[in-house]
């Protein structure tokens with residue numbers, strides 16, 4: 001696994017912290033790029049209206065997803081600093097290294113997550129999207 005080396009090497013999660021901060025910087029950069037693209041769109045008079053509206057809608061959707069991830073990363077970093085990282089927000093049990101390796105910013109243990117998902121569609125984007133460092137940036 002990609003994170004194993006870093007996670008095993010120190011208990012202060014310094015390696016993981018670095019990875020999370022890198023990921024956050026990447027997301028923030030993506031948000032900025034998208035923002036300037038949106039500004040450019042407004043200046044193009046010959047852009048088909050429907051196309052343009054669709055594009056804007058899509059960028060809102062992805063911006064929402066990225067913002068959620070940034071929030072989750074911030075929360076994870078705060079927990080690392082407080083020394084509570086890896087503990088389920090709901091029941092206080094350890095989340096488990098395997099799960100953290102797959103989703104370093106996850107907030108709940110598997111049991112609580114399943115419980116939430118049964119009740120409502122709770123942060124399903126965060127729960128189901130796997131951690132993918134090399135995810136293509138311009139796939140859509």
Ligand SMILES: [Zn+2]
Nearest residue numbers: 088091109112
């Ligand atoms: Zn739990």
